[in-house]
Amino acid sequence: MEIKIKGLTRNYYSDGRLIKALDRVDLTIPANQIFTLLGPSGCGKTTLLRCIVGLESPDEGEIIIGDEIVWSREKNIFVPPENRGLGMVFQTYAIWPHMNVFENVAYPLTTRKLAKDEVRAKVTKALKFVQLEGFETRPATKLSGGQQQRVALARALVAEPKVILFDEPLSNLDAKLREETRKELRHFLTELQITAVYVTHDRIEALALSDQVAIMRSGRIVEIGDPKQVYFNSGNQFVADFIGRANLIKGRITSVNGQYAVIDTEIGPIRGLNSQKLECDTAAALCVRPEFISLADKPVGEGDNIFRGRMETLVFIGEAYEGDIRVGDQLFTTTVSPTVQIVEGNEVSISFNPDHCFLLPVAEDS
Amino acid sequence: MIRKPTLTTTLIIIVGFLTVCPVVMLLFGSFSEGFGTFGTFTTAKYVEAYTDPALFEILWNTVIFTFGSAVLATGLALFLAYMNTRTNIPFKGLFGVISIVPMMIPHILFAVSWVLLLNPSNGILNRLLMDVLQLKAAPFNVYSLSGMILVEGLLDLPIAYLIIAPAMSAFDIALEESSKVCGASTLRTLMRVTLPVLRPAILASAILVVVRSLASFAVPSVVGMPGRIYVLATHIYRSISTGFSADYGKAAALGMSALAASITLIYLYRYLTAESGKFVTISSRGFKPTLIDLKGRRYPLFAVVGLISFVLIVLPVVVLFYTSLVPYSMVPSAKAFSMMSFRHWADVLKDPISVLSLKNSLTLGVFGATLGVALAILIAYVIVKVRTPAAGALESLSFLSFSFPGIVIGVGFMWFFVRTPLYSTMWALLIGYIATYLPYGIRPLSSAFIQIHSHLEESSRVCGASPFQTLRRIVIPLLIPGIVSGWILMATMFLRELTLSVVLSRPGTEVLAVQILRFAEDGLWGKLSALGIIMIGISSTLVLGVTYLGKRLSKVAIVDR
Numbered sequence: 001m002e003i004k005i006k007g008l009t010r011n012y013y014s015d016g017r018l019i020k021a022l023d024r025v026d027l028t029i030p031a032n033q034i035f036t037l038l039g040p041s042g043c044g045k046t047t048l049l050r051c052i053v054g055l056e057s058p059d060e061g062e063i064i065i066g067d068e069i070v071w072s073r074e075k076n077i078f079v080p081p082e083n084r085g086l087g088m089v090f091q092t093y094a095i096w097p098h099m100n101v102f103e104n105v106a107y108p109l110t111t112r113k114l115a116k117d118e119v120r121a122k123v124t125k126a127l128k129f130v131q132l133e134g135f136e137t138r139p140a141t142k143l144s145g146g147q148q149q150r151v152a153l154a155r156a157l158v159a160e161p162k163v164i165l166f167d168e169p170l171s172n173l174d175a176k177l178r179e180e181t182r183k184e185l186r187h188f189l190t191e192l193q194i195t196a197v198y199v200t201h202d203r204i205e206a207l208a209l210s211d212q213v214a215i216m217r218s219g220r221i222v223e224i225g226d227p228k229q230v231y232f233n234s235g236n237q238f239v240a241d242f243i244g245r246a247n248l249i250k251g252r253i254t255s256v257n258g259q260y261a262v263i264d265t266e267i268g269p270i271r272g273l274n275s276q277k278l279e280c281d282t283a284a285a286l287c288v289r290p291e292f293i294s295l296a297d298k299p300v301g302e303g304d305n306i307f308r309g310r311m312e313t314l315v316f317i318g319e320a321y322e323g324d325i326r327v328g329d330q331l332f333t334t335t336v337s338p339t340v341q342i343v344e345g346n347e348v349s350i351s352f353n354p355d356h357c358f359l360l361p362v363a364e365d366s
Numbered sequence: 367m368i369r370k371p372t373l374t375t376t377l378i379i380i381v382g383f384l385t386v387c388p389v390v391m392l393l394f395g396s397f398s399e400g401f402g403t404f405g406t407f408t409t410a411k412y413v414e415a416y417t418d419p420a421l422f423e424i425l426w427n428t429v430i431f432t433f434g435s436a437v438l439a440t441g442l443a444l445f446l447a448y449m450n451t452r453t454n455i456p457f458k459g460l461f462g463v464i465s466i467v468p469m470m471i472p473h474i475l476f477a478v479s480w481v482l483l484l485n486p487s488n489g490i491l492n493r494l495l496m497d498v499l500q501l502k503a504a505p506f507n508v509y510s511l512s513g514m515i516l517v518e519g520l521l522d523l524p525i526a527y528l529i530i531a532p533a534m535s536a537f538d539i540a541l542e543e544s545s546k547v548c549g550a551s552t553l554r555t556l557m558r559v560t561l562p563v564l565r566p567a568i569l570a571s572a573i574l575v576v577v578r579s580l581a582s583f584a585v586p587s588v589v590g591m592p593g594r595i596y597v598l599a600t601h602i603y604r605s606i607s608t609g610f611s612a613d614y615g616k617a618a619a620l621g622m623s624a625l626a627a628s629i630t631l632i633y634l635y636r637y638l639t640a641e642s643g644k645f646v647t648i649s650s651r652g653f654k655p656t657l658i659d660l661k662g663r664r665y666p667l668f669a670v671v672g673l674i675s676f677v678l679i680v681l682p683v684v685v686l687f688y689t690s691l692v693p694y695s696m697v698p699s700a701k702a703f704s705m706m707s708f709r710h711w712a713d714v715l716k717d718p719i720s721v722l723s724l725k726n727s728l729t730l731g732v733f734g735a736t737l738g739v740a741l742a743i744l745i746a747y748v749i750v751k752v753r754t755p756a757a758g759a760l761e762s763l764s765f766l767s768f769s770f771p772g773i774v775i776g777v778g779f780m781w782f783f784v785r786t787p788l789y790s791t792m793w794a795l796l797i798g799y800i801a802t803y804l805p806y807g808i809r810p811l812s813s814a815f816i817q818i819h820s821h822l823e824e825s826s827r828v829c830g831a832s833p834f835q836t837l838r839r840i841v842i843p844l845l846i847p848g849i850v851s852g853w854i855l856m857a858t859m860f861l862r863e864l865t866l867s868v869v870l871s872r873p874g875t876e877v878l879a880v881q882i883l884r885f886a887e888d889g890l891w892g893k894l895s896a897l898g899i900i901m902i903g904i905s906s907t908l909v910l911g912v913t914y915l916g917k918r919l920s921k922v923a924i925v926d927r
Contacts, residue, residue, distance in 0.1 A: 055824050081827040094825035098843045107839075108829035152825075159830065 001066040001162040001195050003029040003052060008061035010047055010219075021047040022058065023219035029197060030212065034189050036198045038206040039216035040242070045199045046167055048216070052197065053088055053165055054081035066162060082111075087156030087164040091171060093148045095140045101127070101151055102136035108159040126154040129188070146177050153188070164189075166198040170205060182208055203243050207231060215239045231289075233275040237360050240287045247293075247332050249286045250362060256280050261359055267328040271304045272357040288357035290322075293334040296349045297342055306351040314344050325350055374748050374756045378763065381745065384801035385766045388778030392625065395781035396618035411615035421601075428580065428597040431514055431590075436575040438519025440568060443526035446671065448556075451535045454657045455668050460675055465531070468524045468678045470905055472862035473584035474879050475898040478886055479682035480517045481588055482895075484508035488695040490685065497697065509593025518585045520678060522578050526571040533567035552658060566638050573635045577628055581771035583865040584879075588886050598624050599773050603868060606777065614780060621774035632769035683902065690895035710892035711900075719876055720897055727861050727878040728904065730795055735807075735857035738800045742807030742852055743845065749808070750815035768805040772865025775802055780869055790872035798866045803859045807852040814848025843919075850916030854909050861905050 010022040021044045029035045037045040050056040052063060054070065057078065063071040065086075070079040087108075095104055105126055109119045127133055130150040135143075143151060149169060156164050169185075170178045186209050189196050200206055206213050207227040214224045215236075223230055223239045234240040237248065251265035253274075261274035263286050272286050300306055309327035314336065321336035325348060332350060342348060397407050415421070450461040468476075483491040484506045492504035499505075507513065541563060545555040561568070579585075586600040596604065602620050606612045660667060688698065691706040714720045749761045767775070779798045783789040788797070818841060826836040842849075864879035871880045878901050885894035 053828055055827065080832075081824070082830045082832055084828075085830075086828055088825065088828040090821040090825055092819055092821045094819065094821035096822055096826075096840055096844075107826070107831070111826075111829060111831040111835055111839075155825075155829065 002031045003027075003163065003195065003197070004062075004064040005029075005048075005052070006062040006064075008048070008051060008058050008063065010044075010051065010056070010058045020044075020219040022051070025061070025219070025221055027214065027221060027224075029195065031195050032193050033211040034186075034196045034198060034209055036200060036206040036210035036213045037216055038200055038203065038213055038243075041201055043216040044219040045201075045216050049165055049167055049197060049199045052163075053086055054079065054084050085159075085162050087159065087161035089149070089152045089156050089164070089166045089169045091168045093152040093169075093172075095143070095148050095151055097141050099140055100136065101132065101138045101140065101143070104140055104151055105154045105158050108155065112159065122158055123154075126158040129157065130154045145173050146181060149173065149181060153185075157192070161194075163195045163197065166196065166200075168200055169198075170200070171202070178205075185209065207243070213243075215242060232356075233273070233358055234287070235276045235360065237285055237287075237362055240360055245290050245333060246287045247290065247330075248360075249288075249330055251284060251286065253278055253280055253282050253284050253359070260354055263359060265330070267307060267330050270357070271354040272359050273355065274359050276359060276361055278359055278361055283362050285360045285362045286357055287360055288332075288352050290333045290335045292356035293325075293332060293350050293352050295323075295325075295334065295336060295340060295342065296351075297346060298349065300349050300351060303351070304354050305357070306349060308347065308349055311342055311344055311346045311348055314342070373744065374752060374754065374760060377741075377745055377748055378756065378760050380741065381760060381764045381804070384797070384804065385763055385770075387782055388770070388775045388798075388801065389625070390778075391781040392618050392621055392774065392778030395614060395778070396622050398615055398618075400613075400615055401781070401784050411613075411619040415616045415619040420596075424596050424598060424601045427511060427595055430511055431518065431586070431597050432576045432579040434511070434515035435518040435522055435579040436572040438515060439522040439526040439575045440530070440572045442519070442523050442674065443530045443571060444568065446523075446527055446674070447531040447534045449667060449671060450531060452658055453660050453667075455660060455664060455671065457668065460671065461527075461531075464671075464675050464678060465524050465527050468521075470858060470902065470909060471679070471682055472864075472879060472882075472898070472901060472905070473521055473582070474588060474862070474864050474882050474886075475686060475902065476521055476682050477517050477584045477588040478882070478891075478894060478898065479685040480508055480513070481592075481886075482685050482689055482695070482891060483681075484513065485592075490695070490697055493697045507593070508589055509595070511595055513593075514585050514589045514595065514597075517589055518579045518582055519575075521582075521585065522575040523674075523678065525578065526575055529571040529574065530564070530567050533564055537563065570635055570638045573631050573638065577631045577635070577769060580624060580628055580631075581773070581865065583773055583868065587868075587883060599771065599865070602773055602777065606780075606869065614777060617777045618781065621771075621777050624771050624774050625769075628769045628771050628774075629766075636765075683899075686895040686898050686902075688895075689891050690899055693892065695891060710896040714893050714896045714900070717893070720881055720893070722874075723876040723878050723881040724897075724900065724904075726792065726795075726875060727863075727901075730792065730799060730863075730877065731857045731861040731904075731908065734796050734799050734860045735853050737796070738804065738807045738856045738860075739811070739849055739853045741800065742804065742811050742856075743849065745804075746808050746811035746815050746848075750812050751820070764808055765805050767802055770802055772802055772863075773869060776866040776869030779866075783870070790875060792875055794870050795863075795867060795875060795877065798870050799860050799863055802866055803856055803863075806855045806859060810851040810855065811845065811848045814845050818844050846916055846919050850912055854912055857908055857912070858905050861908070862901065 005025055005027040008022050008025040012019040012021055025048060037048060039045045047056060051058050051071070058071065060073050062069060062074070065084065069075060069077050070084055071077060102123055105123045106119050109122055127135065130153050132147065132150055132154065135147070140151070152169070170181055173181060182205055198209060210227055212224060213227055213230055214221050215230065216222065217238055223234060223236050230239055230243050234243065240246050241248065249265045249267070249270065251263040253261050254264045254269065255262045256274060256279065259273060260271055261278060262269050262271050263284050265286065270286050278284050299308065307327045309325040309332065311323055312326045312331070313324045315322045320338055323334045323336040325332045325334060327350070334350065336342065396411055397409065399406065399408055399410065446461060446464065449455045450458055483489050486492060486504040486507040486509065489504065489506065489508065492506055495501060495505050537560070541559055542555050545559045550558065581599065583599045583603065586597045587603065590597060591600055598620065602617045602624070605620070606614055606617045689695070690710050691708070692702050693705055693709065696702045745760060745764050748757045776798060779794070783794045788794045822840055822844070823836050826840045831839065862879050863877065864883065867877045867880045868883065871877055878897065882894055882897060885897065
């Protein structure tokens, strides 16, 4: 079910200062997709989620779920959360400690006064779906973090909601479990064909889970796209930097040629994808991800985007080395294979394919 | 969403009435000539009350009594808390008992038991010592300032312990360890580091004991008045209880200074406890501090702790039970045991006023606590969950009565009730009780509400439950442990209430503690003891019964997050 958000504004006052948690947000969340709201803490993503679910009221704007207006300032509509027919998984899971697993999952059904055997059938199905069969009589307090998370998911799904919302559901799990649960969640949600709105500050989670990602900053949505698009072809410097490790090199565009453009930088001209259709003689930045920079210890031949530099630091991080290479005043962060025989201080050549770097607009003076 | 402001406002009006009404009436009363001339302004009562030449001695007694009790209670509490949290003293379960069980013994009965032990004419302990040591005169006289301090200090020991023990165990042990690394001995560390860091908690405990002993009526009336030692509380009581010329104007004028002192001290207390959060460095690291090995002093020190708990818990009950069985005061002997009977018990149960007081107190305890807890649930909800500026005002308002000395607030309410049909009804007592003891109900409930993470309620709403359904199925079940302890606290307080009741209780609305005071004034120790044991029995039955009920009702006692 599609969610439409129009001009949503929510202000807080904290210590006499106005904080715009949501600043005229317009957004359409497409039906039956996993849609992620990603951003640093305090960007307004959780506020937006809580407005959709009805736990918070915006100051201005309109929220439409499917074809029902659930909140509108102008039309004076407020549908309370219990009548919105949604499911939600909270950051703390919010498993009620005085109920067992069955009672927790059955709650959305018993509040709707469903028949007993229907409740039993649906709860059994939901618990089977999250692979918690046989846990029905387990007290909620006797569950591990991962199990609590799955109970919360079963509870959110059991009443077959129109939309399911997640508020940083993995942030309370340890790193290994988080990775496993992320894969499971992706699997569950793809199987269900349900509209899911997912809030996180973890870029890997967002990239791995979503069909669409919206990146938020200071109460506004700065970019929306599918994960590959925002990772490889972002049109926003903040997004390019936030979504993954990035080398940003500033300069001015000197020529545009089909889908490519050349940018003149302190270390020389660089050719990259001009996916934002930037014009000649505008300020821009080139973004190249560390994993696309190739290294050689000998000088390589002539061509696009080849530079000589010096390996300044080389840090072993397990699966690879992280290397910082200085070219003029510019520092390039690269991922270096552990088998490469390079040590700190070596002269190296770096190169990157124009298809693997892209140009971003920047403000003239920054 | 729309109901919250009106709920807050309604509560502010109710609590405002309960706490502000008696204070305002007291103020007006103090400027009036008498009940008949309420509203006409006169300062005559102030002049009369404060030019009394006896007043200086009374105030001096009050100072000695309250500060003495504070020093005794806080000192003992420090000793006990240190032994429990810092040393390897055996049988630590006893400390939990010391901090809880004495609260079940009504103050007036505790005071009476010491009178029975140490009164100069036939105190059991005095007679025993005289027999054993061949003394001509009684070695102890409980009817003295030091006797009052002893009894009051012991009575307030549990509350002092409950303030000091958590501070002592929250104390970051690294502060002590670094002192030892710097070469200081255990004693030097204790004096130079531990006690100074704990100073806010120690001061807070001392101030609270001063406030409580200032408000105390049981000890000054049972122990002080027979020895003609008057403190402010008994001086006020004297002016409204003597014969036909009860002077509520003078009582109000005197009460104003007790109230002012008490409110000032409570503000100081709240300031200190707020400050202590900054002062005591609370370490969240999970390891336990290394315990000091007492070595050879382990059992001697335990004997001291054992003696304190014996004196606090066992002795009063034993003395009362013994006195209820023997025909007149006598030292335990073969003769005494042969003369034991349940005659006093039978007399008490045949005495219509005693039976009426039993019935009244039980009604007030059960009904009043239920009503009080219902109010406390709503107030705690607004304070913890609504958190608007109005909710903050409600919080300050509802903790105001914490500083009210019962007898003073009783006089204030008296000025109010004589003008209403509530005068001399059970409702007058009920309203007074709830007004005075509301904070005791709010405290456990607000900590229960704090434990219920807002997500637990929100998730219920998203699951399709209305606010009411959420309250019934999520909030109330999780609140049950808090409700149970709030109810128990209020019910036991109401069952034994004395200070407010001595003012508000009238023929027909006698309550247990007042009836016991009457027996004490008449020296009917046997009947008194029988009624007292019945009172302790009812109180303990209520506590055990409700605890059991609470356990049945809530499957999980503690909310996890």
